[in-house]
Amino acid sequence: MIAAHGLTKVFRDRRRGEFRAVDDVSFTVEPGRIYGLLGANGAGKTTTLRLLATLLRPTAGTAEVAGRDINLDPAGVRARVGFLATSTALYGRLTARETLEYFGRLHGLAPDVLRARIDLLADELEMHAFLDRRCDSFSTGMKQKTSIARTLVHDPAVMIFDEPTLGLDVMAARAVVRFVRACRDRGKTVIYSTHVMSEVEKLCDVIGIIHGGRLRDEGSLADLRARHGETDLEEIFVRVVGGEPAPPPLLPPR
Amino acid sequence: MNAAHIWIIYRKELRDALRDRRTLISSIVVPTLLMPLLLFGVGRLMQRAVAEAREDVPAVAVLGAAGAPTLMSRLAVDARVRLVPVPADWREAIAAKRLRAVLELPERLEERLRAGEAAPAIRIFHYQGELKSENGARVAERIVTEHRERVVTERLAARGLGPDAVRPFEVRRENVAPPEKVGGNLFGGLVPYFIILLCFTGAIYPAMDITAGEKERGTMETLLCSPVARVDLVLGKFLLVLTGSLASMFFVVASMAGSALLGGVLLFGGPVPGAAAAAAGPAGLVPGALPTIDPLGLAGVFAMVLPVAVLFSAVALTVSLFAKSYKEAQSYLGPLIVVVLVPGMIAALPGTELTARTALIPLLNLSLVCKEMLSGSWPWGYIALIFGSSSLYAAGALALAVRMFNREDVLFRS
Structure with missing residues (x-):
């Protein structure tokens, strides 16, 4: 389970000064459910997920992830979370098997348990053909499968996906979506960030719309449709974030 | 701190580094082949030009x-x-x-x-x-x-x-220094200079690869997701950089020693030119023989270099972690090579002596004490002071590296 309470993250930099990337965000994700975090670029999705994965420390607020507090036991949280993002790449000079062994060992798995786990994941994800090849020679699909296996090697209770289909072709993206669904079916707690409306419609049990670092609205797709009197999720999203920005002025006629 | 985690990370980084041809070639292969060629090739050319x-x-x-x-x-x-x-x-x-x-x-x-x-x-x-x-x-x-x-x-x-x-008496000079002391004075400035350079270049390539390189390739975030404490992460990576630094120094010194031996056979028809000088007794050098280096002095130099290698590894790690990309790390560390060489140059200047003050200046102190040890003198008080102060600087640099790994604005700098 994930329970975020008033999560806030403030960045300070010389150019922008103080910048609230995540502002007082609270939500709950139950086991066996997929929570979709929907937002435009820069809305605060990645920062929220990084806070949950303890890659960043919150400025205020906290969250409980798989029964551990992100502020009090970050290593305990990481031991129970699988984190997959476009920014989590693979070591090109290691083989897929070595990659899984490395992360398995870091998660404290015993050698025989790890071996069995790698066999199981390779069966499930059909990785045997390339398990002993170096990752830098992989196709996008092979890389995606290896990354997925990496997040699952320690069989985490919570899965965090940060725009996992970004840059993937249709087939690879469908495979990821299938895998996310499989995680839910196995009773894992899943949080999934994206800006692709169709993915949210297909996958998510609960949708949170985030904009300017704040959670603007939350509910199931049916709830949102009923509340806004609109069936198209894109229209609902635009309404929730306060409308579209004004179009650029037209060129003057010649 | 978790020793098992540090060991797992070190082993993975080592395997990764040994498969990285770019790093291996720049930090081990090129200096190992180039240094003897540079030293003996240029020396031989100069010798020939002078003779001509x-x-x-x-x-x-x-x-x-x-x-x-x-x-x-x-x-x-x-x-x-x-x-x-x-x-x-x-x-x-x-x-x-x-x-x-x-x-x-x-x-x-x-x-x-x-x-x-x-x-x-x-x-x-x-x-x-x-x-x-x-x-x-x-x-x-x-x-x-x-x-x-x-x-x-x-x-x-x-x-x-x-x-x-108009010439009531003659003036003549006689040498009393045994050949290894002459060698110590001649090479005393040069050997630590090379060792410092090698230690540093040996550290920077792996450091850039496993910090800025990882950030650039996107594997840093993958690693940060694991339940490893940041301090273990730094120490595992640091050990790899230290290995690079020491290995680069070891291979080049071994290759230089090998070339000297081979050069001796080729040029003088004997295994070590200095052996002939030693056989001539302590009175002085056989004319034309090369001065030798005292092996005990060289062992002392290696011992004193250890904390400096630690210092370099930690500094290289810290600086390259700050960079967003491999290229940016190169632009930070490239000029540092010159900075690292300056104290060695100052130490090689005549008149720069080992004092309580110079014993506290990093790198300069190493060069000066190496000169002493290679010429057979062992100022134990200064040796202790220099080893202690160098270890202290090294510990400081390592602490800085750990701190850097805990800074979000550095790890996620984009």
Whole structure:
């Protein structure tokens, strides 16, 4: 389970000064459910997920992830979370098997348990053909499968996906979506960030719309449709974030 | 701190580094092959150039020859020079290397000398910086000086005095230093200089690859997702950088020692040139033999280098972690090589001594104490002070690296 309470993250930099990337965000994700975090670029999705994965420390607020507090036991949280993002790449000079062994060992798995786990994941994800090849020679699909296996090697209770289909072709993206669904079916707690409306419609049990670092609205797709009197999720999203920005002025006629 | 985590990370980084040809070539292969080539190749070339210049019989022309028939007849028969007529464009001839030097004698030189007049100076024209021309000028000056001494001897004889009248005693220098001490003084400045350079270059390539390189390739975030504490992460990575630093130094020193041994066999027909010198006894060097390096001194140098290798590894890790990309890390660490070399250069300057103050200046202290140890002197107080202070700086740098790994703005800098 994930329970975020008033999560806030403030960045300070010389150019922008103080910048609230995540502002007082609270939500709950139950086991066996997929929570979709929907937002435009820069809305605060990645920062929220990084806070949950303890890659960043919150400025205020906290969250409980798989029964551990992100502020009090970050290593305990990481031991129970699988984190997959476009920014989590693979070591090109290691083989897929070595990659899984490395992360398995870091998660404290015993050698025989790890071996069995790698066999199981390779069966499930059909990785045997390339398990002993170096990752830098992989196709996008092979890389995606290896990354997925990496997040699952320690069989985490919570899965965090940060725009996992970004840059993937249709087939690879469908495979990821299938895998996310499989995680839910196995009773894992899943949080999934994206800006692709169709993915949210297909996958998510609960949708949170985030904009300017704040959670603007939350509910199931049916709830949102009923509340806004609109069936198209894109229209609902635009309404929730306060409308579209004004179009650029037209060129003057010649 | 979790030793098992540190070990897992170190082993993975080592495997990764050994498969990284770019890092291996730049930090191990190139210096191992290049250093001996540079040292011995350039040394051999210089040796040959000097020998060639010395074998060259310089062509010398004389202006005002008519006034000095005796000097001219001596120059004509002297095998050390080849007397040629003065060309009209003699200055250009020197520049064009057709002529090595030109002697300009004052008018009526010998007549004025006989009359007891104070003669004006003899001028020797040469091309400064051109090896053969300078050698020609030196030979010409020696012949003229010998001629002057004969004139003095003749004048003394005319007054009934012997040469002792102006040269009552001789001065001679004798060497008491055994060959390894001579070697220590000669190489004392050079060896630590090279070792410092190697330690640093050996550290920077792996450091850049496992920090900025990882950020660039996107694997840093993958690693940060694992339940490993940041301090273990830093220490595992740091050990790899230290391995790179020490391995690079070890391979190059071994290759230099091997080349010296091989060079000795090829050049002198014996295994170690210094062995011949040692066999000649402590009285001094066999003429032409190379000075040796005391192995105990070299062992001391390696021991003192350890904390400096730690310092370099931690600094390289910290600086390259700050960079967003491999290229940016290169632009930070490249200029640092020069900074690292400056204390070594200062230490090599004559007159820079080991004092309580210089013993606290990082790198300068190492270079100075290495010079001492290689020439057979062991100032234990300073050695302890330098080892202690270097270890302290190294610990500080390592703490800084750990701190850097805990900074979100550095890890997620974009």
